[in-house]
Structures are given as structure tokens and as C-alpha cells.
Amino acid sequence: xxxxxxxxxxxxxxxxxxxxxxxxxxxxxxxxxxxxxxxxxxxxxxxxxxxxxxxxxxxxxxxxxxxxxxxxxxxxxxxxxxxxxxxxxxxxxxxxxxxxxxxxxxxxxxxxxxxxxxxxxxxxxxxxxxxxxxxxxxxxxxxxxxxxxxxxxxxxxxxxxxxxxxxxxxxxxxxxxxxxxxxxxxxxxxxxxxxxxxxxxxxxxxxxxxxxxxxxxxxxxxxxxxxxxxxxxxxxxxxxxxxxxxxxxxxxxxxxxxxxxxxxxxxxxxxxxxxxxxxxxxxxxxxxxxxxxxxxxxxxxxxxxxxxxxxxxxxxxxxxxxxxxxxxxxxxxxxxxxxxxxxxxxxxxxxxxxxxxxxxx
Ligand SMILES: *Cc1c(COP(=O)(O)O)cnc(C)c1O
Numbered sequence: 001x002x003x004x005x006x007x008x009x010x011x012x013x014x015x016x017x018x019x020x021x022x023x024x025x026x027x028x029x030x031x032x033x034x035x036x037x038x039x040x041x042x043x044x045x046x047x048x049x050x051x052x053x054x055x056x057x058x059x060x061x062x063x064x065x066x067x068x069x070x071x072x073x074x075x076x077x078x079x080x081x082x083x084x085x086x087x088x089x090x091x092x093x094x095x096x097x098x099x100x101x102x103x104x105x106x107x108x109x110x111x112x113x114x115x116x117x118x119x120x121x122x123x124x125x126x127x128x129x130x131x132x133x134x135x136x137x138x139x140x141x142x143x144x145x146x147x148x149x150x151x152x153x154x155x156x157x158x159x160x161x162x163x164x165x166x167x168x169x170x171x172x173x174x175x176x177x178x179x180x181x182x183x184x185x186x187x188x189x190x191x192x193x194x195x196x197x198x199x200x201x202x203x204x205x206x207x208x209x210x211x212x213x214x215x216x217x218x219x220x221x222x223x224x225x226x227x228x229x230x231x232x233x234x235x236x237x238x239x240x241x242x243x244x245x246x247x248x249x250x251x252x253x254x255x256x257x258x259x260x261x262x263x264x265x266x267x268x269x270x271x272x273x274x275x276x277x278x279x280x281x282x283x284x285x286x287x288x289x290x291x292x293x294x295x296x297x298x299x300x301x302x303x304x305x306x307x308x309x310x311x312x313x314x315x316x317x318x319x320x321x322x323x324x325x326x327x328x329x330x331x332x333x334x335x336x337x338x339x340x341x342x343x344x345x346x347x348x349x350x351x352x353x354x355x356x357x358x359x360x361x
Pocket of ligand 1: 058059060061084085087088130156158159178179180181191192193
């Protein structure tokens with residue numbers, strides 16, 4: 001059996017460092033917003049080439065706080081891709097703003113920069129892009145539009161730690177919102193998230209928002225949240241960050257094997273010289289996706305679907321999102337995620353290619 005993912009195996013190599021970190025943590029006697037959080041924030045800001053990083057409780061919270069911190073007026077609209085995980089859109093809705101969905105490019109699966117401008121109104125305040133599956137968005141045209149219409153750029157980097165667009169790391173273009181959910185390329189051993197920024201005022205605002213709206217104990221300037229990055233998770237994240245480049249290198253090698261060996265009967269992810277893709281997910285597309293998934297399972301290969309139902313079709317979004325998004329639907333109906341993790345070997349990937357290439361429906 002080739003598993004889709006085995007987090008124990010992924011993390012096994014660094015168990016002893018995790019134990020050391022945990023020992024230090026319990027001995028410290030300081031359990032909320034201590035040295036571990038401060039240290040990880042510094043390390044991760046350096047990794048992202050940004051001036052600041054603020055740890056928060058999850059990826060969804062990173063998105064919610066990032067939007068909240070801008071203090072947009074009440075009836076604001078935020079541009080967001082129709083092809084994303086629902087958390088991106090939830091963060092807009094949770095702030096009381098209107099998500100304006102833009103269809104993806106069917107080649108990259110990321111927001112189509114050519115379709116953004118037609119959705120901009122006087123209420124538009126930000127473009128929230130998602131570097132989906134680990135592939136960076138085409139940032140140049142997006143930044144040009146944002147500049148022209150004076151829009152904030154927020155990046156959902158939950159799937160793209162360390163990805164680069166024209167040698168610039170994602171999360172450093174605008175405000176970067178990261179998830180460290182255990183399955184993510186930089187995964188904690190529980191929930192965790194972070195926001196990256198180059199703006200000192202904005203950093204202060206996020207630090208306030210994550211801690212009841214307070215920068216000075218018991219004095220509250222903002223209507224905040226309790227969304228602090230946990231000390232234990234921050235310690236674990238510092239350990240994991242040391243092997244993130246190795247994880248990325250490994251995943252990119254496995255992706256190369258898929259790209260070279262999978263037959264053209266399946267649609268493979270696009271490759272662009274300007275996009276340094278970190279392959280959080282390696283997806284293929286096939287018109288008979290469900291049959292292919294069942295066939296692979298029969299042959300001992302587990303796969304996943306990211307995602308089976310587009311956000312605009314979710315029950316929770318009825319009455320909130322209007323319109324038709326056929327390209328997002330097409331991707332959701334045909335996409336299949338293949339095993340690609342730190343614990344998979346080249347042999348595993350060759351075996352997956354072999355089975356897929358034999359599939360004849
Ligand atoms: C995982 C994910 C999130 C949410 O992160 P959590 O830490 O689970 O809250 C948001 N956006 C995308 C694209 C994700 O993949």
C-alpha cells in the first residue's frame with residue numbers, strides 16, 4: 001500500500017529534536033507568548049525575507065486578522081479566487097465583507113490576472129490571492145492592478161511556504177498569511193499560523209489583535225481576539241523549519257519524476273521557469289477522476305481530492321456567493337492529488353506512475 005501521507009514518518013527524523021524542544025518548554029515555566037514564539041517569528045521572517053512575522057493560532061485566523069487589521073469600511077469588497085480552499089473566503093465573510101470571486105487560469109489553477117479588473121468596483125479594497133498547491137500566482141500583473149486601483153494585496157500562503165515568483169519568495173509581496181496545519185509543507189504538531197509583513201504599524205496592529213486588542217496588559221485599544229501562536233508549536237516549528245528546504249527539495253524531485261514519467265493521458269501540473277513551485281500538492285486532472293481514484297485504491301495507492309466541491313457550491317455559502325464559476329467547477333470535478341511527501345521514495349512515485357499509465361478508461 002502506498003499511503004497518501006504519513007505524518008509520523010514525515011516527522012520521525014526530527015523526533016529527538018522535538019523531545020528536546022518540549023523538555024525545554026516544560027522547564028521554562030512560561031507557556032504563552034514566550035521565547036519560542038519570539039524566536040520562531042524571527043526565524044520565519046528571515047526565511048520569508050520580510051521585516052516582521054507574527055505568530056497566530058491557525059491559518060484561518062491569520063487570514064481573518066490580516067483582513068481585520070486594515071480597518072476597511074463596512075461594505076467593502078475583497079477579490080478572491082473561486083478556486084481555493086473555503087478558509088480563504090470564510091476569512092472575508094467573517095470580517096463582514098463581500099467576497100468577489102474571480103475564476104482561475106485553467107493552466108495554473110491560480111487566479112487569472114486578466115479577469116480581476118472587470119470585478120473591481122469603488123468598494124473593492126483588496127486582492128486576496130492564493131498560491132494554490134504550492135505554485136505561486138502570476139504576481140506582476142496582480143501587483144500592477146493593485147497599484148493602479150490602490151488595493152491591498154493579501155497572500156494566502158498556507159500551501160506555499162518557500163515558493164518563489166521570479167526569485168522573490170511568496171508572502172513577501174503583500175501581507176502573507178500562513179498555516180502550519182500538520183499536513184502543510186511547514187507543519188506543526190497541532191494548529192498554528194503566522195502573518196508576515198514589512199510594515200511596522202501593521203505588525204503592531206496584528207500583535208494587538210491576536211492578544212485581545214492589547215499591547216499593554218489590561219489596556220485594550222482594539223476589538224481583538226485570542227489567537228496566539230502556542231509556545232509548544234512555535235518550538236516544534238523552529239525544529240521543522242531547519243529541514244523545510246530539504247522537504248521542498250525532496251518534493252520537487254518527486255514532482256520531477258511524475259512530470260517525466262506520467263503519460264499525457266492525464267493533465268499534469270504546468271511548469272513555468274518563473275515559478276518555483278513547492279508542490280504542497282501534486283495534482284493531475286482526468287475526466288474520469290472518480291474511476292481513476294477507485295482504480296488506484298484497488299491497486300494499493302491512496303489519493304486525495306483537493307477539493308471535491310467548490311466554495312460557491314457549499315451549503316454554508318448559499319446566499320453569500322453569487323454567480324457561476326465553471327472553471328472552478330471543472331477543476332473540482334477532475335482534480336486528483338497524488339502521493340508526494342517527505343516520506344515517499346522515488347520508487348513509490350514510479351509505482352504510482354506505472355499504475356496510472358496502465359489505466360485505460
Ligand atoms: C490549510 C489552508 C488554510 C487554513 O489553514 P488552517 O491552519 O487549517 O486554519 C487556508 N487556506 C488554504 C489555501 C489552506 O490550504
